[in-house]
Amino acid sequence: MVRFLKTLAVPVALVVMIGLAGAVLGRVYAGPLLGQLVLGAAVGAVGVSLATRRAPSWLVAPLSVLALLGYTGFTLWFTARRADLPGGLPDVAADAVRNGIPRLLTALIPIEPTPDTVIVPVVAAWLAGLAAAEVGIRAARVLLGLAAPVGLYAGALYVVGPNAESTPWLTVAFAGAAALALATGGRPDRRDPANAADAGAGLTPAVRAALRLRTAASTAVGLVVVVGLAAVVAPVVARQVGATPVDPRRYVEPPQVESLDENPLIRISGWALHPEQTLLEVRTTGAPPPDEPPPTEPAAGDGEEEPPEDGEPADEESPADAAEQSRAVRIRLAVLSDYDGVTWRVGGTYRNAGRVLPATEQVPEPATVDRIEQEITIRELSGRLLPAVPTPREVTGSRVAYEQASGTLIRPEGLTEGLRYTVSSEREHPDYNLLPAANVPFGDAVARFLRVEPGAPEQVQRLADQLAEENGAPYDRAIAIETYLAEHYRVVADAPSGHAYPNLAFFLFGPPNGGGQRGTSEQFAAAYAVLGRMMGLPTRVVVGFNSPTGTGPVHGADALAWPEVLFEGLGWVAFNPLPLPNTRPRPVEDEFKPEPEDPTPPPEETTPPPEATPEASAEAVAPPGGGSGPGVPVLVGGGTGGLLLVLTGLALVVVGMRRAQRRRRLADGPPAQRIAGAWRELTDALRLAGRPVPEHLAATEVAAHARSSLREPGQPLPPGPEAGSEPSGGVGAGPSTGGLRPAVPGVDDLAELVNLAAFAPAVATDEQARRAAELALAYAAELRAKRSWWRRMVWSLHPGPLRWRD
Incomplete structure (x- = not known):
């Protein structure tokens, strides 16, 4: 044994x-x-x-x-x-x-x-x-x-x-x-263990001692x-x-995302231009969304909403629309936490993960949590980022890598059409009633969410300071940014991509008729996050999709970017800076506009001339009788002739300079620049007619303003494209006869050309530039023809266009 x-x-x-x-x-x-x-x-x-x-x-x-x-x-x-x-x-x-x-x-x-x-x-x-x-x-x-x-x-x-x-x-x-x-x-012993006691029996004492x-x-x-x-x-x-x-693990490189996935924010504009593109298909099961969604839930994806005409009330959201919106499901694609003044980046480390995923590093206090399960099929979505409802806890059907800090997923092998997987997520719903009194964290743990890189435009910082002046609590500051962006800017589907400091400055303060103050959710979310960081709020940008019903195809029009703010005890809270549908943006207040780069210096002070005494005046008017010099008739005649000669010379100079300016605007430079010059001819004509264009109007709104400027007092508005009239573009040759009004010049066509030159300058052609010049000159000629004779004379000799901003 x-x-x-x-x-x-x-x-x-x-x-x-x-x-x-x-x-x-x-x-x-x-x-x-x-x-x-x-x-x-x-x-x-x-x-x-x-x-x-x-x-x-x-x-x-x-x-x-x-x-x-x-x-x-x-x-x-x-x-x-x-x-x-x-x-x-x-x-x-x-x-x-x-x-x-x-x-x-x-x-x-x-x-x-x-x-x-x-x-x-x-x-x-x-x-x-x-x-x-x-x-x-x-x-x-x-x-x-x-x-x-x-x-x-x-x-x-x-x-x-x-x-x-x-x-x-x-x-x-x-x-x-x-x-x-x-x-x-x-x-093993060579001898039998049973005889182990006799193992040394045959050995001599000397041998045993040696052993x-x-x-x-x-x-x-x-x-x-x-x-x-x-x-x-x-x-x-x-x-x-x-x-x-x-x-x-420090010596082995973890799975990496592609450059396209490192900043998916730039893909928003591309998806918006192809709204019918099917990116993925979703089938949602599990707990429904709460009856009262958080007040910061975005209402829709990108897409331009036509504002109502002046005096027309905005459409109210119907109960059916509200019910459908309550069924919408937010699908997150990526979380962008790092901003260097040029681009937002994911900046995360993805680790290979199994079917069950750990909790995120930043978990809010105990709150309402519902379990939601989705079966997602990839269609035309490319890259490695794997869409899922936040926060995923279990994934089957695909090998994934997981970024625990943000709770986002990638597929290291890349997405392929037809890939189908099931993801089970836990959606946290903190008590949003605690937001008004909630603080924001600070310190090294959230330093990356507060970092503002040098080079931020001064006017953006000034806007952040002014929004923060009357809003001390963190939630009040967050709401102030959300309200300001939603009330003053417009969502359009064809806005160019870009969220660097210059792009955001142009979005916030650029002229509306030149493409400023409008953008996709890319610019809204990026501007919110930058302004929030300038105001001491830890922010990040999230890119994802808004599935209207939670089940069915998700198209390019459903792509959405939104900002999030980190609050202590509540976690990341999403905000919605997008304007409500069917609302007209308010003009940006003067105190939020940037100061001119080269302000005109104030005039230098001069010493006033000494007051003339009665005696000196008499001497000046009536020279001494014995004095020599020409008589009164000679002075009057020679002075008047010289004055007329000077005025005539000045008038000829102004006319010549005006013509040179018009020629430079309409004939010099690339097509896009010439189209912009034609637009300046139109706005100068309106200003000469006493109908200056407000700065906050967009190009289409300026066209409506230009049509109304042709109306005589008591005369109805000339027909335009909106009224179902004949295509514009002709110029009336004289007074209307037979009850017909002259046709309105094509200011709407010119507005379309201006938008084309602003958003796609490389696409503009020479033919379009010539067309823009014809339309601008035709409109200016008709507008001038409606003035009285003396106003037409002043129109031709007015030096204003030479000093107005060209």
């Missing part, structure tokens, strides 16, 4: 040591499955070696490898089925063999046991067991045989690194198992070596006890 126990002691010790290595590595895995699989590999490897002890040594390794292939195949099949991964076993096995090591070192902790994260530990454990059993049991070299389990244990400690708490008891147990193997192992001396000497030498090694190694080991282990 004792002999049988000694025979089993070494194999059991080897299995325990390899199992403990699996327990050490399992601390960074989710659940105990990895430890169980490693222990099974240890039992299998050592068991095969024990079962084939009497077989030739050359046969053991092939048999053990065959058993390893079978056990590994079972492990891959079981973990793939458990993780619900798509594909057959050959595909899963090939992917696991190809990507096992990098995915193990880049996986999100806790690592889920999947084929690619368990294949390396299982194979390593089996090979360690095979080597230890063959060397320690068959060759009876126990100390040398322990090298493989020790190496496996050290490798497990290195892979875990600083990502798990220290567990000294595992190391103590490992050392105990090694000591048991050394104590019970060794070469005792040899044993004592070797023991002493071994003791000295052990004590010396302890003295040398102990300080080094002691210094490492409190040190942070090296993390091997």
